[in-house]
């Protein structure tokens with residue numbers, strides 16, 4: 001096993017990393033899972049498995065109680081009420097549901113949907129489709145010269161035609177975090193709704209729906225130490241009452257007759273069919289773990305490692321850095337395609353994403369086809385960044401750059 005120069009106390013909690021030499025620098029794609037979350041999934045299937053909200057026997061009632069307990073845990077974590085928390089497959093599903101179940105009712109021809117050039121395709125393509133369906137127009141907020149969200153441009157673009165503002169909380173490429181409370185206030189001044197893509201932010205900063213005052217907020221369990229296939233859509237109670245379900249089926253109804261059906265109230269009206277119960281319980285355990293580590297500690301590690309990485313990479317001639325913030329650094333090695341760099345890094349056990357990061361309009365804006373991204377979590381330390389810098393130096397020599 002590789003000698004580690006810095007002792008990381010959290011790595012031991014993550015079996016995939018604790019028992020290997022892998023240097024995992026792709027937590028923005030998905031975080032590794034701590035043993036407690038893996039155990040919660042196994043335990044559910046070994047001792048608690050039953051369908052929820054249907055069974056009248058003890059095992060089923062206990063599973064329902066655990067599932068609803070997980071919902072309460074999420075509500076506590078994001079400072080909302082439990083009936084404002086809908087379980088989804090992940091951020092993508094949540095954003096599609098808002099676009100199709102809510103925004104489609106609100107938008108008319110000529111209305112505007114304001115998004116930013118930094119959006120992940122999950123918070124962009126659903127809006128393109130809804131704009132095409134309703135005759136609304138997509139309007140973009142661009143970046144400042146130092147590649148930050150341009151609040152001045154936002155204020156210029158926001159107007160009485162704006163009906164939906166859909167923004168990331170934390171960029172998956174540049175790592176910057178937006179001021180959601182301020183954006184909500186500006187948005188509401190024009191009577192528009194603020195939809196937030198929280199996929200990256202959920203494991204990196206405090207989530208407080210009451211303080212943010214956004215109208216909808218979507219995030220994914222798998223990026224915050226939880227299982228894949230579970231996510232959360234928060235919506236303000238009065239808006240969830242207006243929003244239509246996008247899927248229909250079992251357990252979301254009060255009564256069904258031959259020609260029509262009457263739906264339950266939120267959140268159950270959105271949770272049609274058998275749900276990812278083990279996933280929801282696993283997400284609850286991931287939240288316990290996150291709280292135990294402490295978001296403030298995570299923020300400290302994020303900022304520390306992205307700054308350390310910036311300094312290390314800047315020492316290498318021919319590296320262009322695009323963004324470095326909150327546990328993310330995106331860069332290219334001039335003259336070498338990022339896919340080639342990623343393959344060479346892999347040979348040194350370094351796991352890094354290379355590509356357009358599901359943010360093609362941003363890549364076009366930056367005038368690059370793709371880039372590399374190192375993203376950190378609490379199981380990373382300086383030795384991981386040192387290994388990345390050393391490997392990049394070797395690759396640079398190999399390509400004669």
Ligand SMILES: Cc1ncc(COP(=O)(O)O)c(C=O)c1O
Pocket residue numbers: 028029090091092093120122123168170171172197199200220
């Ligand atoms: C900013 C952002 N939004 C949305 C998503 C989509 O998340 P998921 O694939 O979990 O639905 C991602 C995933 O990388 C993301 O980084």
